[in-house]
Every structure is written in structure tokens, then in C-alpha cells.
Amino acid sequence: MRVPADSDFTSRLRSAAVTARVGLWLGICFGVAFVTGLVSHYAQVPDQPVPFPTSPSWGYRVTQGLHVTAGTAAVPLLLVKLWTVYPRLFARPPRGARRLVVTAAERASIAVLVAAAVFQLATGLANAAQWYPWAFSFRSTHYAVGWIAIGALVVHVAVKLPVIRRALGADVDDTSQDRPAATEAGVMSRRGLLRATWLATGVAVLATAGSTVPFLRRVSVLGVRSGDGPEGVPVNRSARAAGVTAAATSPAYRLSVVYADRVVSLSRDDLAAMPQSTQSLPIACVEGWSAGATWTGVRLRDLLDLAGAPAGHDVLVVSLQESGAFRQTHLQSNFADDQRTLLALQLHGQPLAIDHGYPCRLIAPDRPGVLQTKWVHRLEVQA
Amino acid sequence: MTTRLVIGGAGVLLGLYGAWLLLSRHASASIVDAGVWLVAGVVLHDLVLAPLFLVLTLVATRVLPPAARAPVTVGAVVLGSTTLLAVPVLGRFGAKADNPTLLDRDYTAGWLLFAGLVLAGVVLATVVRARRGGGSPTGRGAHGPGARR
The missing domain is CATH 3.90.420.10 (Oxidoreductase, molybdopterin-binding domain)
Structure with missing residues (x-):
């Protein structure tokens, strides 16, 4: 087997039109997870310049439920988004020193973004199930990498802004920003792929959110807790x-x-x-x-x-x-x-x-x- | 261009703050371990998961009848992503003998039920498409479970 080239990926589904639409929701999920993560971090700081509020009493519950839900929803979104841009991994480096440096910098920023994003989702999901197969401190490392992830995301948006604008401003079937090799119809339409992505995202949330949303308990067959416990309340540490x-x-x-x-x-x-x-x-x-x-x-x-x-x-x-x-x-x-x-x-x-x-x-x-x-x-x- | 430079600069600062948090507040062994996990995530996706999916796609396009291709793709996206994110609960790696309220579901049964529902949806959509004489790759929409024209 040889290493594939960019031109080997011919599906029209791998298009900026799809990437931008999935990426928009992925960005929203990471934004929600970042902000709610900061809320949780601040709530645990002993010396608070501005006191953390005592009301509403459900504020922490809702923000942290959102944190885990946004992270869960990000998994299908990230997988589909990476699928649409996978051929870029094999793109030939450009000629000329200056363009090479720019391309290398962009690639490095994307490597940081993907590494940080996968790290946050993997460690977060493992932490929800109290699984710690690593030696570092979860809390402080997840916090630090959260800043790296959001920083790399903001850089990525800045780099791609013209592409994102054009893609979101045009029809999803617009091919003006496609790679030259992307000429073949895929197994389904772009709208079909987007619907499948939203469906997978919704299913992922429903299958897990019962740990924090009581009326979903029976549906959430993959939730970390059924909600049962002594006196009807789960326990974290016995x-x-x-x-x-x-x-x-x-x-x-x-x-x-x-x-x-x-x-x-x-x-x-x-x-x-x-x-x-x-x-x-x-x-x-x-x-x-x-x-x-x-x-x-x-x-x-x-x-x-x-x-x-x-x-x-x-x-x-x-x-x-x-x-x-x-x-x-x-x-x-x-x-x-x-x-x-x-x-x-x-x-x-x-x-x-x-x-x-x-x-x-x-x-x-x-x-x-x-x-x-x-x-x-x-x-x-x-x- | 100025807007993009300002946004990009802000992103670099946010990321550098995170890198400083990571490097200044942890022992070097922890930093190395975190670094291994960071790199492993990219390697696992780019060199294992993505190629595996490519091979599966290649096999599926040779084996499956045209009417089944779109439904199977939808089913694979739904089942694959949810299975991946459920690895920690399916393996019950964090289960503790002293705390029966954690990981207290039958996850294997739950997953089998879930996979069965997805499979039923895929089969149903395939039959409907085959009867309609559909399955053309340029068809207008996905016919997977929950996706309607």
C-alpha cells in the first residue's frame, strides 16, 4: 500500500460547504464547554474577587450538565468534520520558502487544535466515568488544555474566516471552494450527510444525558449513572x-x-x-x-x-x-x-x-x- | 485582514496562556504524560481510525447493493460515534466495588438494544429505497432512521 494523495479523495461530500456547517456547531459546542468549564473552575477557587452567586440554586447543575452535554455532542461533530477535511493531510507542501512557512504554521496550528480537541473529549468522557488511565492531574490538565483548545480554535477561525464566510453564504451544494479532485457524487447528498450528522449528535446526547436530565433516564442506556442510590440519590465517593x-x-x-x-x-x-x-x-x-x-x-x-x-x-x-x-x-x-x-x-x-x-x-x-x-x-x- | 489578525492574535494569546498553565503548574513527568496523550489522540485518529473507516467504506461500496449504501452510512455515523464515546462506560473501567451507584447500568444490553434499533432502521430504509427503485447515489436525501425528505 502507498500513502494516499490528495487527488485520491474524489467525493464531493468532502467539501468546505459541509465542513463549515458542521464546524459552526462544533465551535458552538466547544465554546459552551469552555465557558461552563470556566464557571466550574471559578466556583472552586477559594478566594473569589467577585463572590460566586448562591442563586439560582440550580445554576451549577445546569452549567455543568451543559458542559458534559456539549462535549458529548462534539464527538460525532468532530468525527464528521475531520472526515471532510482528511484529504488535506496529504496535500503537497507548496513551493517557495515564504508559502512553505505560512503553510507549516497553519498546519501546526491545526495539529494543536486537533490534539487539544481530542484530548479534551477523551479525558472528559473518561472522567465522567471516573476512569483515570493516566498519571497527570485531570482537573488542572483539562483546565489548561481547555485554554489551548479554545485558543487554537480562535486561530483556526481567523485563518479560515473567508472560506467560512463564502461557504455559509452559499448553497450547501455550491462547489466553488471544492478541491479539484472532488468531482464524484458521494453515497448520499450533502444535505443527507448533514442530516446524518445532526441525527448522530442528537442520539449521542439522548443516549447519555439521563445522568443529569431526569426524564431521559430510561432512554440514556449509556449514561454513567441511572440516578439510583441510597435514598434515591447517587454517590460520588463512598x-x-x-x-x-x-x-x-x-x-x-x-x-x-x-x-x-x-x-x-x-x-x-x-x-x-x-x-x-x-x-x-x-x-x-x-x-x-x-x-x-x-x-x-x-x-x-x-x-x-x-x-x-x-x-x-x-x-x-x-x-x-x-x-x-x-x-x-x-x-x-x-x-x-x-x-x-x-x-x-x-x-x-x-x-x-x-x-x-x-x-x-x-x-x-x-x-x-x-x-x-x-x-x-x-x-x-x-x- | 485586520479583523482576522486581531482574532488570530487573541487566539494565540489564549493558547499560550493554556500552555503556560500546563507547563508552569505541573511536574515534568505529568507534562510528558499529558504530551503523550495529546499526540496519541492525533495519531489514533489520523493513522488508525480514519484509515480504518476508509477501508470499511471501500469494502462497503463493493459489497453493498446501491439501495443500502446511504442507510448503512447513516447507521455507521450514528452507531460508530456513539460507540466510540461510550468506550469508558462499555468497558466499566472506572467501576468501584464500594460504589454501586456509579456505572450502574447493563451497558452491554443497552448497547445491543441501541445497535439493534440502528440496524432495524438501516434495514427498513434499505427496503423502502429498493422498492422505490431508489439507491441512485445522487438521491436527494438520506433515508436513514429519523431523516425524512
């Missing part, structure tokens, strides 16, 4: 994996609320004897699954009042976990003072299951799931 089972079920368990030199110590019974509040707040994981839930427990603000802490202070929420990146989390003052923020003792009217954070867990509106600390042991009001 008590066993966190190594807290003994400490969480011990009769010696006490919650400490600390403000300056004052320490209030409370058993779970003490917490249950306090005025209870019930809130409907979603639990929305960074990995893209989410569930609506009804939580009952003590308002966090009431606990801070017990220790005499005034409003406007951030709180360090410490778990019984002895290790792990989310052993302790930083709760900004706008979340700590929000009337909906609870130290929950019950989920859906049942005592909190140990995998959901028994004896008590934090649940706040519009907050990433990893920061909704389980098995809470200490609340330290920051100076």
Missing part, C-alpha cells in the same frame, strides 16, 4: 473509600463549631434537637451528573450564631476524612449566611445514609458537589 466509616458511626462523634477562642461541641442528637429546616437543593457533581433532592437539617447560620460568629465571615468546613483533596473546603460568607445553606441530617425524609455523609453534611445552593462536604466534623469561622 464512606469506605473515604475511610470514615468508624469515625462517622462512633457514639463519640461531636461536631465542633469554632469562632475565635469559642468552641461549641454538639452531638448528632443535639443537632437533631435544634430547629430544622427543609430545602430542595440539587446535588450537582463536577463530573456532570446531578440529582434534585430534599434535605432537612440545621441552618448553617444558626450554628454559627451558637458560636457567636457575626455574618460576613468565610467558614472552613472540615470532614472526618483524614486525606483527600476535598477533606476540607472553603465556604464563602455569602454561602455561609444564605438561609438555604444547611448542615443536613436527612435526605428525602430519611436519616442521611453513611455514603451521603452521615452524621451530617453540608448542602448549599449553586455549589459544586465536591465542595458539599460530607461527614462534617468541624466548622471553623475564619477571621
Whole structure:
């Protein structure tokens, strides 16, 4: 077998008219994933110059559902788009030093774009299924490569702008921008290929989105979670994996609320004897699954009042976990003072299951799931 | 041209910021590993997946009757892309014994059901096209599942 040449690809389906139309939606998907990714990143930054909002309570759930959905939709779009431009890989380099340099630079930018795009989709999909077959840190690497992908995408749009404009301004069957070799009718029309692409994209979303859109659960046969779990809510990290089972079920368990030199110590019974509040707040994981839930427990603000802490202070929420990146989390003052923020003792009217954070867990509106600390042991009001 | 230069310049800055994040905040072993994954993605697509699809297309055009070609193509795009993105769940690589709420579906059965539906759609569309005497490669539209004239 020999290496194919550009002229070997004769189908009229491999046309800029198709590439631009699929590329437009691919660009939209990457744009949505980038912006929603930034939202999630900012929500997890401890020191926020502009406080992350507590309302709407479903804001984080919707943005992260969109993040994973956009990434999923991008898979068929990227595959079809790369198929339409595949012959370009075998195009002969131009003559003349100057044109050669320009072509080499353009090719390099496309190599970066394809590498970053495939990397983001592959690592993102693996992360949603909690599969980590690599040594690098997922979160910070996916974040860094996200900037590289969006940068390379913007460069690509700038380079191709005249082609994109002409293609989108003309009929899909227009052949004025086709390669000279692309003269044969394909197996279907260009409109047919576009319809097949939209169909594949829609099917990919329906087959997976049930992990975050409850009414799709029965359809989403390839979703990472069915939505079942203790008390009807899935679990991200079990008590066993966190190594807290003994400490969480011990009769010696006490919650400490600390403000300056004052320490209030409370058993779970003490917490249950306090005025209870019930809130409907979603639990929305960074990995893209989410569930609506009804939580009952003590308002966090009431606990801070017990220790005499005034409003406007951030709180360090410490778990019984002895290790792990989310052993302790930083709760900004706008979340700590929000009337909906609870130290929950019950989920859906049942005592909190140990995998959901028994004896008590934090649940706040519009907050990433990893920061909704389980098995809470200490609340330290920051100076 | 100025507009394009401004957009392109902005893109270069965004990308460089990402490269700086990647190179300045990670240990060199992690950077190398990430680099391997970045390159592997391109190589896997350009040198494995795309040629494989080319060969399949070549075989399909020789073997399939004309009426089946468009439906099979639509079916391949739908089934192929969704199967590829479902590799992490189909393999259940991230499953954990202590967490039964993760990867808690029968993915093989789900995939077989999905593939069966696609196959049924392809067969149905092929029969309809054959009866109509269609299958001409310049036909106006795809006749795959869900795609209507």
C-alpha cells in the first residue's frame, strides 16, 4: 500500500460547504464547554474577587450538565468534520520558502487544535466515568488544555474566516471552494450527510444525558449513572473509600463549631434537637451528573450564631476524612449566611445514609458537589 | 485582514496562556504524560481510525447493493460515534466495588438494544429505497432512521 494523495479523495461530500456547517456547531459546542468549564473552575477557587452567586440554586447543575452535554455532542461533530477535511493531510507542501512557512504554521496550528480537541473529549468522557488511565492531574490538565483548545480554535477561525464566510453564504451544494479532485457524487447528498450528522449528535446526547436530565433516564442506556442510590440519590465517593466509616458511626462523634477562642461541641442528637429546616437543593457533581433532592437539617447560620460568629465571615468546613483533596473546603460568607445553606441530617425524609455523609453534611445552593462536604466534623469561622 | 489578525492574535494569546498553565503548574513527568496523550489522540485518529473507516467504506461500496449504501452510512455515523464515546462506560473501567451507584447500568444490553434499533432502521430504509427503485447515489436525501425528505 502507498500513502494516499490528495487527488485520491474524489467525493464531493468532502467539501468546505459541509465542513463549515458542521464546524459552526462544533465551535458552538466547544465554546459552551469552555465557558461552563470556566464557571466550574471559578466556583472552586477559594478566594473569589467577585463572590460566586448562591442563586439560582440550580445554576451549577445546569452549567455543568451543559458542559458534559456539549462535549458529548462534539464527538460525532468532530468525527464528521475531520472526515471532510482528511484529504488535506496529504496535500503537497507548496513551493517557495515564504508559502512553505505560512503553510507549516497553519498546519501546526491545526495539529494543536486537533490534539487539544481530542484530548479534551477523551479525558472528559473518561472522567465522567471516573476512569483515570493516566498519571497527570485531570482537573488542572483539562483546565489548561481547555485554554489551548479554545485558543487554537480562535486561530483556526481567523485563518479560515473567508472560506467560512463564502461557504455559509452559499448553497450547501455550491462547489466553488471544492478541491479539484472532488468531482464524484458521494453515497448520499450533502444535505443527507448533514442530516446524518445532526441525527448522530442528537442520539449521542439522548443516549447519555439521563445522568443529569431526569426524564431521559430510561432512554440514556449509556449514561454513567441511572440516578439510583441510597435514598434515591447517587454517590460520588463512598464512606469506605473515604475511610470514615468508624469515625462517622462512633457514639463519640461531636461536631465542633469554632469562632475565635469559642468552641461549641454538639452531638448528632443535639443537632437533631435544634430547629430544622427543609430545602430542595440539587446535588450537582463536577463530573456532570446531578440529582434534585430534599434535605432537612440545621441552618448553617444558626450554628454559627451558637458560636457567636457575626455574618460576613468565610467558614472552613472540615470532614472526618483524614486525606483527600476535598477533606476540607472553603465556604464563602455569602454561602455561609444564605438561609438555604444547611448542615443536613436527612435526605428525602430519611436519616442521611453513611455514603451521603452521615452524621451530617453540608448542602448549599449553586455549589459544586465536591465542595458539599460530607461527614462534617468541624466548622471553623475564619477571621 | 485586520479583523482576522486581531482574532488570530487573541487566539494565540489564549493558547499560550493554556500552555503556560500546563507547563508552569505541573511536574515534568505529568507534562510528558499529558504530551503523550495529546499526540496519541492525533495519531489514533489520523493513522488508525480514519484509515480504518476508509477501508470499511471501500469494502462497503463493493459489497453493498446501491439501495443500502446511504442507510448503512447513516447507521455507521450514528452507531460508530456513539460507540466510540461510550468506550469508558462499555468497558466499566472506572467501576468501584464500594460504589454501586456509579456505572450502574447493563451497558452491554443497552448497547445491543441501541445497535439493534440502528440496524432495524438501516434495514427498513434499505427496503423502502429498493422498492422505490431508489439507491441512485445522487438521491436527494438520506433515508436513514429519523431523516425524512
